[in-house]
Amino acid sequence: MFKSYHKLLVSAAVVVSAATSAAVAGDAPASGTYENGKKVIDGGATYPVVKGKTSAYHVNEKAHGKGGFTFGRKPTDNEIKAWDIDVMPDGTGLPEGSGTVEDGDEIYEEKCASCHFDFGAGGAGYPALAKGNAYKNVATLKHQRTDDTVDAPNRVFGSYWPKASTLWWYIKTAMPHPAPLSLTDDEVYALVAYMLYLNEMEIDGELVDDEYELDREKFLKIKMPNEDGFEPNIDGEHALEDVRKYYNDFSNYGNGTRCMKNCFDGEPEIARIQGVGISDYDPPLVTEKSMPAKTGEEVAGKKEYEASCAVCHATDAMGAPAVGDQKAWGAVMEKGIDQVYHNAIHGINAMPPKGGTALSDEKIKEIVDYMINASK
Numbered sequence: 206m207f208k209s210y211h212k213l214l215v216s217a218a219v220v221v222s223a224a225t226s227a228a229v230a231g232d233a234p235a236s237g238t239y240e241n242g243k244k245v246i247d248g249g250a251t252y253p254v255v256k257g258k259t260s261a262y263h264v265n266e267k268a269h270g271k272g273g274f275t276f277g278r279k280p281t282d283n284e285i286k287a288w289d290i291d292v293m294p295d296g297t298g299l300p301e302g303s304g305t306v307e308d309g310d311e312i313y314e315e316k317c318a319s320c321h322f323d324f325g326a327g328g329a330g331y332p333a334l335a336k337g338n339a340y341k342n343v344a345t346l347k348h349q350r351t352d353d354t355v356d357a358p359n360r361v362f363g364s365y366w367p368k369a370s371t372l373w374w375y376i377k378t379a380m381p382h383p384a385p386l387s388l389t390d391d392e393v394y395a396l397v398a399y400m401l402y403l404n405e406m407e408i409d410g411e412l413v414d415d416e417y418e419l420d421r422e423k424f425l426k427i428k429m430p431n432e433d434g435f436e437p438n439i440d441g442e443h444a445l446e447d448v449r450k451y452y453n454d455f456s457n458y459g460n461g462t463r464c465m466k467n468c469f470d471g472e473p474e475i476a477r478i479q480g481v482g483i484s485d486y487d488p489p490l491v492t493e494k495s496m497p498a499k500t501g502e503e504v505a506g507k508k509e510y511e512a513s514c515a516v517c518h519a520t521d522a523m524g525a526p527a528v529g530d531q532k533a534w535g536a537v538m539e540k541g542i543d544q545v546y547h548n549a550i551h552g553i554n555a556m557p558p559k560g561g562t563a564l565s566d567e568k569i570k571e572i573v574d575y576m577i578n579a580s581k
């Protein structure tokens with residue numbers, strides 16, 4: 206899963222940056238006269254008018270002939286390799302190395318305890334890293350499904366995660382939170398060893414005690430208690446068939462009978478999944494819904510002015526008469542309102558026709574009225 210996510214990310218990133226530079230550098234000369242002789246100012250930059258379309262974002266019609274859009278390029282093997290640092294359950298991507306519980310303890314104190322608290326206790330919104338494992342208390346998803354007296358496992362590493370590889374990879378790539386990718390491989394082994402120790406995990410029947418030294422070979426022997434708790438199995442070559450088979454056998458879920466209507470006598474029993482509730486967050490993530498304050502009535506043209514014109518007209522920095530500047534608008538109004546409407550609709554000097562929008566003439570007049578009223 207993580208693998209394909211990374212690939213997706215890398216191709217998206219490369220394509221986006223290449224597309225942007227192609228659109229800007231490819232067909233926007235720094236200055237000069239364009240097809241119809243017009244220049245357009247947008248944020249201080251000039252862009253050509255191509256087939257009546259303008260701005261940096263106009264569709265470059267040359268770029269998508271028969272083959273569709275041809276923006277960007279394929280990421281190179283090296284670029285993909287740089288992103289492809291995930292660790293898979295079968296050991297792919299897991300480097301050689303080793304670390305002791307003792308070293309892990311020290312690194313943890315220094316780099317992790319400030320957020321995850323002593324001994325991985327978690328709290329204040331930071332996930333607990335140690336709540337014990339599910340070997341002994343059998344709180345696994347599988348047991349929960351087959352025995353209604355068993356609670357769901359805590360959704361933490363020791364009792365819930367199906368694979369230890371995720372822990373190695375997560376610490377390596379994401380932690381410590383403020384400095385991801387700063388840990389050496391041996392430091393990660395040490396931290397993982399410490400996590401296993403805190404959770405009283407076993408490897409190959411041996412308890413990970415405070416003298417344990419973890420290495421790659423031992424790591425690959427970890428069997429997580431909840432490993433078989435996830436159904437259907439979505440891994441492997443035959444994943445799709447396996448998943449289909451699972452869902453076609455309705456004894457695997459629900460009450461075992463296919464049913465669309467009147468399936469229960471009386472109220473169905475709902476089993477709630479227990480785990481770390483969001484009430485654990487302190488302070489709560491959201492205490493109150495706050496909508497933007499409404500200020501009086503809607504003034505005609507104000508919304509559109511803010512959306513399309515304020516970018517140039519909020520100040521005089523772009524050479525546009527600033528809304529609120531009585532003197533500037535006094536000078537504009539000397540032309541007579543009809544001429545001002547005309548200029549707003551058809552453009553004048555650096556003022557693009559309709560401010561670069563596709564609004565109706567009537568709408569533009571309404572906005573101009575708003576701008577004038579706001580400048581009295």
Ligand code: HEC
Nearest residue numbers: 316317319320331332334361362375376380381382383396
């Ligand atoms: C500045 C705060 C901070 C520090 C320091 C920090 N973490 Fe974290 N850690 C977080 C947060 C926040 C999350 C949850 C991230 C999320 O869910 O998106 C997290 C998540 C994790 C998880 C996943 C837990 C789970 O059940 O999802 C692990 C494992 C972890 N951290 C290990 C470490 C280790 C090891 C260190 C020290 C090298 C460390 N963290 C340092 C803030 C921190």
Ligand code: HEC
Nearest residue numbers: 246513514517524525537545548549554555556559560572
């Ligand atoms: C890209 C920047 C830009 C945008 C966006 C923009 N304007 Fe302008 N506008 C200008 C500039 C610059 C002038 C001054 C033109 C001149 O007189 O040389 C101007 C002038 C005007 C004038 C005065 C015309 C005159 O006759 O002097 C009006 C009215 C006006 N704009 C309305 C609008 C409206 C309505 C919108 C939004 C729909 C809008 N503008 C969006 C840059 C902009």
